[in-house]
Amino acid sequence: MSLKEAQLSQEQIEFFHREGYLVVENLFQNDELNPLRRELAEGIDEKVEQLLMDGLLTETYPSESLETRLVKIYRDNEEVGRQVMYYLEGLGGGGYHGQEMFNLIRHPNMLKLAESILGPELVSSSIYRLRTKVPGDKMKEVPWHQDSGYFSSHCDSHLILTCWIPLVDAFRENGCLEVIPRSHRFGIVEHHQCSDKEGYLLIKDENLPESGEPKITVEVKAGSVLLLTNLTAHCSLPNRTDEIRWSVDLRYQSAKTPNNVDLWPEENPADYEKNLQIACSPPEADFVVQNNRNPEKAVDFEGFLQRRKAYYQHGYPKEERWKPETVH
Numbered sequence: 001m002s003l004k005e006a007q008l009s010q011e012q013i014e015f016f017h018r019e020g021y022l023v024v025e026n027l028f029q030n031d032e033l034n035p036l037r038r039e040l041a042e043g044i045d046e047k048v049e050q051l052l053m054d055g056l057l058t059e060t061y062p063s064e065s066l067e068t069r070l071v072k073i074y075r076d077n078e079e080v081g082r083q084v085m086y087y088l089e090g091l092g093g094g095g096y097h098g099q100e101m102f103n104l105i106r107h108p109n110m111l112k113l114a115e116s117i118l119g120p121e122l123v124s125s126s127i128y129r130l131r132t133k134v135p136g137d138k139m140k141e142v143p144w145h146q147d148s149g150y151f152s153s154h155c156d157s158h159l160i161l162t163c164w165i166p167l168v169d170a171f172r173e174n175g176c177l178e179v180i181p182r183s184h185r186f187g188i189v190e191h192h193q194c195s196d197k198e199g200y201l202l203i204k205d206e207n208l209p210e211s212g213e214p215k216i217t218v219e220v221k222a223g224s225v226l227l228l229t230n231l232t233a234h235c236s237l238p239n240r241t242d243e244i245r246w247s248v249d250l251r252y253q254s255a256k257t258p259n260n261v262d263l264w265p266e267e268n269p270a271d272y273e274k275n276l277q278i279a280c281s282p283p284e285a286d287f288v289v290q291n292n293r294n295p296e297k298a299v300d301f302e303g304f305l306q307r308r309k310a311y312y313q314h315g316y317p318k319e320e321r322w323k324p325e326t327v328h
Ligand SMILES: O=C(O)CCC(=O)C(=O)O
Pocket: 131, 133, 140, 142, 147, 162, 164, 234, 235, 236, 237, 247, 249
């Protein structure tokens, strides 16, 4: 898609605000996602090589595709398969920070699309995730939630745009997302911590926002993008195929909304308090991706790595938002 076409139409913008989601078809030519796919395949190579040297695996399946190689490794030894996955994803899913991930976050079509909804001054955050959805892995079935459930409460009234980008065609059988249209109109609802999936929150069925709309299964082709608001209730289905459903979810917000782009973590109590009050996800680094008045403020790859590293090393706590009543 050309840059001009990546600009959403008025009709698309109205649909997004009314329904709380929007699928933007063919934002990328399929080969535009290949550099990231290649980089991920190289990451798998690297880790597999290391595990081989450590004597932890014998068969490495070098001729398998990105969709199938890890599945084979998992089937031989789940623990080893998880090591490869966590090497890429990081434990919380937000660890991946290769050059091609950054290139996707800064892709002109992504910025144009985000600008259509959020305006020209754009901040992105490290609350982006790489999802390696291995067939049958229950940990990869994400329960019903609103993204705001994971963010600080002072950001509930601000729009944080989730851009869910499958790297392969995503459909019901391989675990695409389900969404409740118009559910973003009811504010934040109560979330609980999942006891069988550490780190995940869920909305109990009886607390799901009653928009009157039936939930829908949103199938998205590789190259297309699903947009969600931070209050849109959604979940992801099980992967019942033999291949991995790879995807990334990126997040953008207007530079006018709370963010920590000007704050560098220091052992300074004033900054500590300030970050808790301003950032929507205090442990994670926000960074400027587009500033038309001061283009030099947008980070380059080195700046992106530097900010991520500084926040990772500092380890800011999050708001304790939901009481630790656990639900399966
Ligand atoms: O990709 C998935 O399976 C879940 C994604 C999700 O829940 C999110 O992006 O908030």
